[in-house]
Amino acid sequence: MSHGERADRFTADRARAAWHDAALWHVRERRDAAARSVPEWEALRDLAADIKARTLANLAGHLEAFERNATSRGAVVHWAADASAHNRIVLELLRARGATRVVKSKSMLTEECGLNPFLERHGLEIVDTDLGERIVQLRDEPPSHIVLPAIHLRKEEVGELFHAHLGTEAGLADPTLLTAAARVHLREKFLHAEAGITGVNFAIAETGGLVICTNEGNADLGTALPPLHIACMGIEKVVPSLADLAVFVRLLARSATGQPITAYTSHFHGPRPGGELHIVIVDNGRSDLLGRAEHARALACIRCGACLNTCPVYRRSGGHSYEAVIPGPIGSILAPVRDPERHRSLPYACTMCGSCTNVCPVKIDLHDQLLRLRTEIVTAGHLPGRRRASRLASLLLRSPALYAATGRVARRLGRLLPGLAKRIAAPWTSSRGLPDLPKKTFREQISSSEKDLSHR
Amino acid sequence: MRDLADSRVALFLPCYIDQLAPRVGFATLAVLRGVGVAAEFPRDQTCCGQPLANAGCAAEARPLAERMLRIFADFDYVVCPSGSCTAMVRHRFADLLGPAAAALADRTFELCEFLIEVAGVDTFSGRFPHRVGLHHGCHGLRDLHIGTCSERAEPAADPVGRLLAGIDGLELVGLRRVDECCGFGGGFSVEERGVSAMMGRDRLDDHRAAGAEVIASIDMSCLLHLEGLARREGAGVRLMHVAEILAAASAGGEG
Numbered sequence: 001m002s003h004g005e006r007a008d009r010f011t012a013d014r015a016r017a018a019w020h021d022a023a024l025w026h027v028r029e030r031r032d033a034a035a036r037s038v039p040e041w042e043a044l045r046d047l048a049a050d051i052k053a054r055t056l057a058n059l060a061g062h063l064e065a066f067e068r069n070a071t072s073r074g075a076v077v078h079w080a081a082d083a084s085a086h087n088r089i090v091l092e093l094l095r096a097r098g099a100t101r102v103v104k105s106k107s108m109l110t111e112e113c114g115l116n117p118f119l120e121r122h123g124l125e126i127v128d129t130d131l132g133e134r135i136v137q138l139r140d141e142p143p144s145h146i147v148l149p150a151i152h153l154r155k156e157e158v159g160e161l162f163h164a165h166l167g168t169e170a171g172l173a174d175p176t177l178l179t180a181a182a183r184v185h186l187r188e189k190f191l192h193a194e195a196g197i198t199g200v201n202f203a204i205a206e207t208g209g210l211v212i213c214t215n216e217g218n219a220d221l222g223t224a225l226p227p228l229h230i231a232c233m234g235i236e237k238v239v240p241s242l243a244d245l246a247v248f249v250r251l252l253a254r255s256a257t258g259q260p261i262t263a264y265t266s267h268f269h270g271p272r273p274g275g276e277l278h279i280v281i282v283d284n285g286r287s288d289l290l291g292r293a294e295h296a297r298a299l300a301c302i303r304c305g306a307c308l309n310t311c312p313v314y315r316r317s318g319g320h321s322y323e324a325v326i327p328g329p330i331g332s333i334l335a336p337v338r339d340p341e342r343h344r345s346l347p348y349a350c351t352m353c354g355s356c357t358n359v360c361p362v363k364i365d366l367h368d369q370l371l372r373l374r375t376e377i378v379t380a381g382h383l384p385g386r387r388r389a390s391r392l393a394s395l396l397l398r399s400p401a402l403y404a405a406t407g408r409v410a411r412r413l414g415r416l417l418p419g420l421a422k423r424i425a426a427p428w429t430s431s432r433g434l435p436d437l438p439k440k441t442f443r444e445q446i447s448s449s450e451k452d453l454s455h456r
Numbered sequence: 457m458r459d460l461a462d463s464r465v466a467l468f469l470p471c472y473i474d475q476l477a478p479r480v481g482f483a484t485l486a487v488l489r490g491v492g493v494a495a496e497f498p499r500d501q502t503c504c505g506q507p508l509a510n511a512g513c514a515a516e517a518r519p520l521a522e523r524m525l526r527i528f529a530d531f532d533y534v535v536c537p538s539g540s541c542t543a544m545v546r547h548r549f550a551d552l553l554g555p556a557a558a559a560l561a562d563r564t565f566e567l568c569e570f571l572i573e574v575a576g577v578d579t580f581s582g583r584f585p586h587r588v589g590l591h592h593g594c595h596g597l598r599d600l601h602i603g604t605c606s607e608r609a610e611p612a613a614d615p616v617g618r619l620l621a622g623i624d625g626l627e628l629v630g631l632r633r634v635d636e637c638c639g640f641g642g643g644f645s646v647e648e649r650g651v652s653a654m655m656g657r658d659r660l661d662d663h664r665a666a667g668a669e670v671i672a673s674i675d676m677s678c679l680l681h682l683e684g685l686a687r688r689e690g691a692g693v694r695l696m697h698v699a700e701i702l703a704a705a706s707a708g709g710e711g
């Protein structure tokens with residue numbers, strides 16, 4: 001099934017699609033206001049893009065510096081070539097300490113690696129502690145947004161879910177009360193956790209420290225209570241210095257939600273006294289991406305979600321329609337780069353409006369990459385029908401005579417065989433009326449008045 | 457205003473305007489005549505290849521781009537009443553043809569760009585007593601930078617709006633989402649039917665809520681999509697290309 005077909009199911013519920021669109025548009029408006037509150041916003045984006053380009057150009061060097069400095073602070077660094085290596089490392093760390101109850105703060109990387117189902121298969125309890133993540137975990141579905149994982153759900157649906165799982169009163173849909181119930185539920189998970197897993201927003205090469213940004217403080221609680229902290233990060237999360245970090249911290253929350261800064265921006269420099277800090281650094285296809293000149297810039301992504309919020313297609317099709325770990329414009333690059341055949345429709349879930357490219361805080365050339373990806377997918381032979389149609393169109397359009405004749409035939413077809421014409425036009429007319437066809441094209445009219453252009 | 461009497465100017469007419477809305481071609485010629493430009497229509501032109509390039513079929517689009525280079529080689533300026541097709545020539549041809557594309561890219565202008573930047577027109581005179589909603593086509597706005605898009609933290613600029621606002625009696629209405637995409641997107645309009653139609657209906661609603669009698673755009677492709685949706689819903693709003701409004705205004709008022 002293509003993205004378009006999945007999206008049609010989402011838009012079929014007009015009220016939900018309209019509400020989803022409005023909720024995310026509101027986030028974009030807040031982002032716009034936050035961006036305008038910083039006079040040097042556009043220069044800041046240039047700077048961030050520049051830092052990322054420099055960092056990615058010497059990624060190995062920065063990662064090694066990070067490993068050295070993190071190790072000297074008492075952290076243990078592990079390297080994972082792919083998702084299964086990552087999952088194994090985490091499982092072994094947990095097993096070696098007999099930990100069976102684990103809390104985890106938000107991390108798209110562990111989502112990408114399928115860590116939760118993997119640990120559950122091995123008999124461990126893993127609880128997502130970000131409220132939105134916990135909601136989708138209880139519903140046994142993936143997050144639909146990288147910053148707002150449960151944005152596709154209405155408060156009534158969360159109420160029903162909590163009634164079933166947390167025993168809240170039937171019909172309760174007040175967000176404050178639902179949040180309070182989740183808090184009680186999660187508090188108990190925090191207290192009994194034997195290990196805390198977190199994602200990583202930034203790893204600072206110069207200091208060997210980690211920075212984790214949350215609004216709920218769940219990463220802090222999840223690492224302050226249990227003795228073991230496992231932080232999982234992709235290789236692209238490293239920034240060279242503290243000064244560089246400052247640029248990204250200014251951009252991240254403003255781009256994501258329009259907040260000047262996330263409620264918690266926590267620095268972890270080595271393990272806390274009496275605790276252990278393990279850092280798992282994961283490649284899982286990232287160095288392949290780095291080697292692809294056309295798409296390497298996608299590695300600069302800081303997962304702010306701004307491109308999702310501004311994308312008119314994402315807002316109206318919902319995150320699940322992408323069937324990819326990361327939805328929206330950036331996900332429509334990352335997924336097909338990895339598996340072009342399976343995700344071949346994603347680069348087409350785009351009108352080429354270009355708004356994503358203009359909000360991205362690290363200036364990834366998102367819509368240009370999406371266009372290039374289409375060509376790569378067609379060239380690789382994944383859309384043979386489209387290729388055949390284009391070949392024919394190209395031949396017709398190379399000849400002015402054939403072009404004119406085709407236009408005439410189409411017009412006549414419309415008049416003489418309206419039934420057939422209707423069938424051909426069905427994809428267009430499913431929601432639109434047909435235009436009144438002019439009797440003559442511009443070129444036909446102008447040839448009959450070649451000398452007198454004022455005639456019409 | 458600059459004197460362009462000695463310049464050779466070609467009209468590059470998008471294929472869908474030729475086939476579906478020839479009146480926009482004539483309006484463009486009339487507007488150009490109004491600023492002293494007698495544009496020629498090279499008859500060999502068909503389509504710039506944008507639909508094929510956007511479909512991912514670069515190899516099939518390339519010969520069409522090469523034809524364009526040949527057909528318009530002898531002109532000082534090439535003027536096109538479409539932001540989208542102009543963006544194709546100016547930015548995407550380089551992907552297909554490399555540096556050779558620059559020769560044409562530098563001489564090709566969208567109509568309003570040409571009026572403002574080349575012909576030096578500040579305001580357009582004439583009369584058009586209607587409430588107009590201006591739909592900013594994405595390629596004109598974000599690829600050609602005819603104006604500033606709302607997500608950039610930069611001073612707002614809207615040259616097309618300024619051009620229209622100078623017309624006597626014409627009132628530009630304020631929209632809630634000033635530059636959201638209409639959802640046409642070429643092949644997108646049929647491959648992503650549900651989203652495409654919803655985006656278009658959302659634009660129509662915004663314009664109607666603002667009290668627009670006419671929705672105007674520099675891109676006919678957006679307007680054909682919106683018109684199709686409006687027709688299906690029986691929505692009472694007219695869709696006009698900016699060239700049609702400019703031509704109607706200078707002709708004396710009613711379009």
Ligand code: SF4
Pocket residue numbers: 255300301302303304305306307308330359360361362363364
């Ligand atoms: S691609 Fe850019 S805008 Fe999108 S999530 Fe990543 S950093 Fe944010």
